[in-house]
Amino acid sequence: MTFVAKPRVHHPLLPTNEIGLTRRDYEGLVSTLCAGCGHDSVSAAIVQACAELAIPPHLFAKVSGIGCSSKTPSYFLGNSHGFNSVHGRMPSVATGANLANRELYCIGVSGDGDSASIGIGQFAHIVRRRINMLYIVDNNGTYGLTKGQFSATNDKGSTSKKGVPNLYEPIDLVSMALQIGASFVARSFSGDKTQLVPLIKAGLLHRGFAFIDVISPCVAFNNHNGSTKSYDYLRTRGASVVTADFIAAGEEITADYAPGEVETVHMPDGSQLRLRKLDTSYDPHNRAHALEHVLEAQQEGEVVTGLLYVDPDASDCHEILDTVETPLNALGEEELCPGSDALERINASFR
Amino acid sequence: MTTYNDFVIRFANVNGSGSASANGMFAKALFRMGVPIATRNIFPSNIEGLPTWFEVRVSEDRHHGRREGVDLMVAMNAETYAEDVASVVPGGYLLYDNSKGLDRRLFRADITEIGIPIAKLILPEFPDPKQRKLFKNIVYLGALSALINIDFEVITGMVSTQYRGKDELIAPNIHALEIGRGYAREYLDCPLPIQLRRTSGLGDSIMIDGNAAAALGAIYGGATICAWYPITPSTSMAEAFEKHAGQLRTETDTGQRKFAVLQAEDELSAIGIVIGAGWNGARAFTATSGPGLSLMSEFLGLAYFAEIPAVLFDIQRAGPSTGMPTRTQQGDVLLAAYASHGDTKHPLMFPSTPRECFEFAADALDLADRLQTPVIVLSDLEIGMNDNLSEPLTWDDDRRYDRGKVLSREDLDAIEDFGRYVDVDGDGIGYRTLPGAHPTKGAFFTRGTSRDAYARYTEAPEAYTENMDRLLVKWRTAASLVPAPEISGHGHRAGIVFYGSTAMPMGEALERLADDGVQLDAMRIRGFPFSQEVTEFLYRHEFVFLVEQNRDAQMKTLLVNETGVDAAKIVPVLYYGGMSISADIIQESVLDHYEKMRLPRLWAVGRGTRGGTPAMQTVIGRGTPGEDSVA
Ligand SMILES: Cc1ncc(C[n+]2csc(CCOP(=O)(O)OP(=O)(O)O)c2C)c(N)n1
Ligand code: SF4
Ligand SMILES: [Mg+2]
Numbered sequence: 001m002t003f004v005a006k007p008r009v010h011h012p013l014l015p016t017n018e019i020g021l022t023r024r025d026y027e028g029l030v031s032t033l034c035a036g037c038g039h040d041s042v043s044a045a046i047v048q049a050c051a052e053l054a055i056p057p058h059l060f061a062k063v064s065g066i067g068c069s070s071k072t073p074s075y076f077l078g079n080s081h082g083f084n085s086v087h088g089r090m091p092s093v094a095t096g097a098n099l100a101n102r103e104l105y106c107i108g109v110s111g112d113g114d115s116a117s118i119g120i121g122q123f124a125h126i127v128r129r130r131i132n133m134l135y136i137v138d139n140n141g142t143y144g145l146t147k148g149q150f151s152a153t154n155d156k157g158s159t160s161k162k163g164v165p166n167l168y169e170p171i172d173l174v175s176m177a178l179q180i181g182a183s184f185v186a187r188s189f190s191g192d193k194t195q196l197v198p199l200i201k202a203g204l205l206h207r208g209f210a211f212i213d214v215i216s217p218c219v220a221f222n223n224h225n226g227s228t229k230s231y232d233y234l235r236t237r238g239a240s241v242v243t244a245d246f247i248a249a250g251e252e253i254t255a256d257y258a259p260g261e262v263e264t265v266h267m268p269d270g271s272q273l274r275l276r277k278l279d280t281s282y283d284p285h286n287r288a289h290a291l292e293h294v295l296e297a298q299q300e301g302e303v304v305t306g307l308l309y310v311d312p313d314a315s316d317c318h319e320i321l322d323t324v325e326t327p328l329n330a331l332g333e334e335e336l337c338p339g340s341d342a343l344e345r346i347n348a349s350f351r
Numbered sequence: 352m353t354t355y356n357d358f359v360i361r362f363a364n365v366n367g368s369g370s371a372s373a374n375g376m377f378a379k380a381l382f383r384m385g386v387p388i389a390t391r392n393i394f395p396s397n398i399e400g401l402p403t404w405f406e407v408r409v410s411e412d413r414h415h416g417r418r419e420g421v422d423l424m425v426a427m428n429a430e431t432y433a434e435d436v437a438s439v440v441p442g443g444y445l446l447y448d449n450s451k452g453l454d455r456r457l458f459r460a461d462i463t464e465i466g467i468p469i470a471k472l473i474l475p476e477f478p479d480p481k482q483r484k485l486f487k488n489i490v491y492l493g494a495l496s497a498l499i500n501i502d503f504e505v506i507t508g509m510v511s512t513q514y515r516g517k518d519e520l521i522a523p524n525i526h527a528l529e530i531g532r533g534y535a536r537e538y539l540d541c542p543l544p545i546q547l548r549r550t551s552g553l554g555d556s557i558m559i560d561g562n563a564a565a566a567l568g569a570i571y572g573g574a575t576i577c578a579w580y581p582i583t584p585s586t587s588m589a590e591a592f593e594k595h596a597g598q599l600r601t602e603t604d605t606g607q608r609k610f611a612v613l614q615a616e617d618e619l620s621a622i623g624i625v626i627g628a629g630w631n632g633a634r635a636f637t638a639t640s641g642p643g644l645s646l647m648s649e650f651l652g653l654a655y656f657a658e659i660p661a662v663l664f665d666i667q668r669a670g671p672s673t674g675m676p677t678r679t680q681q682g683d684v685l686l687a688a689y690a691s692h693g694d695t696k697h698p699l700m701f702p703s704t705p706r707e708c709f710e711f712a713a714d715a716l717d718l719a720d721r722l723q724t725p726v727i728v729l730s731d732l733e734i735g736m737n738d739n740l741s742e743p744l745t746w747d748d749d750r751r752y753d754r755g756k757v758l759s760r761e762d763l764d765a766i767e768d769f770g771r772y773v774d775v776d777g778d779g780i781g782y783r784t785l786p787g788a789h790p791t792k793g794a795f796f797t798r799g800t801s802r803d804a805y806a807r808y809t810e811a812p813e814a815y816t817e818n819m820d821r822l823l824v825k826w827r828t829a830a831s832l833v834p835a836p837e838i839s840g841h842g843h844r845a846g847i848v849f850y851g852s853t854a855m856p857m858g859e860a861l862e863r864l865a866d867d868g869v870q871l872d873a874m875r876i877r878g879f880p881f882s883q884e885v886t887e888f889l890y891r892h893e894f895v896f897l898v899e900q901n902r903d904a905q906m907k908t909l910l911v912n913e914t915g916v917d918a919a920k921i922v923p924v925l926y927y928g929g930m931s932i933s934a935d936i937i938q939e940s941v942l943d944h945y946e947k948m949r950l951p952r953l954w955a956v957g958r959g960t961r962g963g964t965p966a967m968q969t970v971i972g973r974g975t976p977g978e979d980s981v982a
């Protein structure tokens with residue numbers, strides 16, 4: 001397979017963001033995924049979100065596991081470092097990366113196989129550790145890259161392309177994240193950029209662990225009538241509870257959203273996250289309520305999308321560990337090596 | 352005949368009974384008297400109620416390996432009484448609690464019984480049963496002070512320092528010591544013919560275990576991240592890192608810490624965290640043992656191919672989790688050397704002493720950065736968890752960390768063409784960049800091998816093989832950077848090769864063998880890949896013994912595989928019972944081989960005088976020259 005580089009020549013009329021960069025500066029290589037794959041829409045949403053946030057692209061660190069979804073960091077933020085690691089173990093690599101350099105914006109992309117099966121342990125524990133990152137699961141209910149086996153997020157009774165039903169109960173990563181203490185939990189749909197882009201922006205600026213489960217149909221293996229992760233199913237059964245409209249500290253980005261109650265969440269960096277409630281009774285600050293809401297919708301066969309829970313005052317792992325402000329990877333001998341005099345005292349304590 | 356500072360004492364206890372602190376005090380007291388010792392904990396994988404032994408080898412000749420047979424047994428566990436009595440050497444001593452009658456059938460005529468009614472002595476003095484249990488240990492310590500001449504002031508001084516702040520415990524402890532000491536002086540022949548005397552030979556030595564030393568080495572070497580999952584015998588290394596880093600790396604004004612310790616959910620995660628940190632240029636390590644290393648294998652392969660620095664300490668133990676997890680072994684050599692899938696191999700370091708644990712820990716961090724690959728330090732329970740005499744740890748304040756080939760923002764500005772895996776210098780090591788280094792240059796997507804020298808995605812066969820061949824160039828570079836072997840003796844026909852904790856009994860074994868007419872050149876392997884010196888040593892000798900603590904002669908396999916040496920030339924001397932290998936085993940195995948192969952032995956003139964005249968003569972030869980090749 002050859003890789004295709006996108007032409008880097010900018011169209012003179014492309015709009016620039018606050019730091020003078022265009023959307024192009026946030027793009028990556030041309031995708032090699034199947035045409036129409038939901039994952040590509042997620043990548044496009046990431047590009048748009050990062051460009052709109054006007055964060056210099058090299059300040060992102062992209063991490064992924066293995067799968068079609070985990071390939072996608074190649075297709076966005078071409079000026080950022082990325083690490084296509086091992087199947088199901090992206091959370092640990094992200095943890096190490098964040099411990100080493102707390103100043104980077106860490107984006108993890110994983111699949112439902114990657115996070116809900118082989119990597120479910122790592123998923124659960126990175127939530128507990130509150131690593132400051134945005135963790136996206138491109139959830140297609142199947143193992144795309146190994147050609148269409150059922151994944152653990154697939155609903156019981158949904159069928160494979162060949163019509164074979166799934167016999168096992170599904171794992172819902174959103175409920176799990178809520179239960180273990182994630183401080184930002186959202187679900188969205190790859191085909192709904194209007195909802196997804198603000199969620200990504202909010203997730204990136206959230207301090208602590210931000211999780212977005214993005215239903216992202218696999219056109220090759222899981223976009224047929226029997227699937228509950230298909231475009232058609234989501235378009236007809238998706239129920240949006242909360243639409244997040246992100247407003248950076250500086251200029252306000254307006255979007256043409258459906259009217260409804262608006263709630264403003266103050267982000268740690270001074271910017272604001274505005275939540276547009278479609279259901280006025282929904283309170284995204286109540287974890288128990290969020291969980292209940294998700295489970296009730298599940299019973300009704302509906303997929304709740306939107307920002308389900310956020311704790312704007314959440315802490316992160318560095319706060320828990322009380323590490324210094326300077327990134328650990330920037331400390332040198334002077335800061336790290338206690339020197340020979342201290343060693344003399346240590347020797348004495350062993351006599 | 353009285354002998355000084357030359358015996359093996361073993362304490363047989365029940366674990367969880369508080370014996371560890373009394374036994375620790377015993378060892379420390381000897382050390383403070385300037386008496387050279389080596390200690391060994393022989394303990395079960397259990398928290399309370401099972402047998403545990405603590406052994407101290409006292410040796411003014413500094414023979415610190417294990418020696419078979421016990422000269423003085425302190426038998427405090429009725430359950431193991433029979434085997435404890437049996438392990439005493441003829442002419443040895445048995446100290447026991449004779450408060451209750453014991454099975455007379457177990458007594459031996461060839462050893463001296465020393466009965467002390469410890470339980471009876473304690474009963475009226477301490478009303479609390481818990482105290483009585485604890486102070487039993489202190490009573491025998493007091494008795495020993497009289498029996499073998501431990502300086503009483505040293506022990507009482509230690510009690511006072513140990514319980515500083517809990518002063519109410521000092522007086523009862525000293526009282527318990529005095530009960531034991533008083534009884535021994537009044538009713539027993541004190542001191543015994545095996546006894547202690549002060550020496551000034553220890554100089555500025557310290558008593559430290561390898562894991563604590565390795566943790567300090569990691570701190571001095573600049574490790575900022577430790578990710579680990581509890582597993583004996585490696586746990587104490589992570590714990591020591593956290594403790595010492597807490598003291599040495601916490602900012603006094605803010606209380607903030609210049610390190611992070613994460614107890615991960617498993618070993619897969621622990622190594623993943625280390626690799627994620629290494630990818631970002633922070634020095635990170637994990638400490639584990641065999642089962643953990645098995646779990647880390649996939650990640651180690653990725654780090655090898657993606658060329659990410661990582662440091663791993665494998666404190667080896669015997670077998671699987673239900674093997675003998677609290678016993679020592681050198682059973683992970685092959686697993687560590689070739690861990691993972693595809694063609695992978697990893698630089699190894701084999702420390703033999705706590706001081707080397709310290710040095711290799713710091714060096715491993717440099718080496719991993721220099722070579723951009725995982726480096727595994729293979730220690731074991733014997734070195735890692737036992738307190739041993741050590742030269743003091745030293746650090747050169749002029750030493751700078753070798754962060755390897757990492758391009759800064761300025762470096763990137765100055766170069767036209769950056770290719771992550773391009774071998775610019777011909778040593779097989781490319782230049783790497785860290786995330787966030789530069790706004791427009793040097794970023795790339797890290798993955799295994801489906802990429803070219805510029806880190807661009809490809810599955811082209813040529814790109815794959817080219818990359819794999821470059822990794823071999825790097826491997827050769829590694830051979831010149833890992834610690835060189837330590838070679839002693841010269842010109843003998845046969846050699847003996849060993850590594851890691853097997854070095855502990857080796858000095859003694861070689862002295863004894865010289866007395867038996869077997870002169871051997873010795874090589875201690877300290878690093879893998881093997882340098883030219885290692886290969887030459889093997890080729891230079893007619894045959895070599897290879898002493899190691901595993902069943903399958905793993906180092907032999909590695910040497911044969913990597914150096915091409917004739918396998919028949921290497922005579923394995925193996926021990927894998929879970930105790931550390933003793934000088935006796937080495938001596939016997941070597942002599943057996945000489946006998947079986949009818950090899951001639953040579954004695955230095957003036958037999959028995961170690962280091963005597965160098966002139967050699969053949970005194971006995973069961974075979975004739977020419978017949979003595981090894982099959
Ligand atoms: C240890 C290991 N086991 C199995 C595989 C094979 N494998 C590659 S991708 C994949 C499933 C990916 O599914 P998912 O995470 O849902 O990603 P998708 O392709 O659907 O986006 C599997 C099982 C592997 N790479 N590593
Ligand atoms: S197989 Fe499915 S998940 Fe993979 S690229 Fe194609 S559509 Fe996307
Ligand atoms: Mg999938």
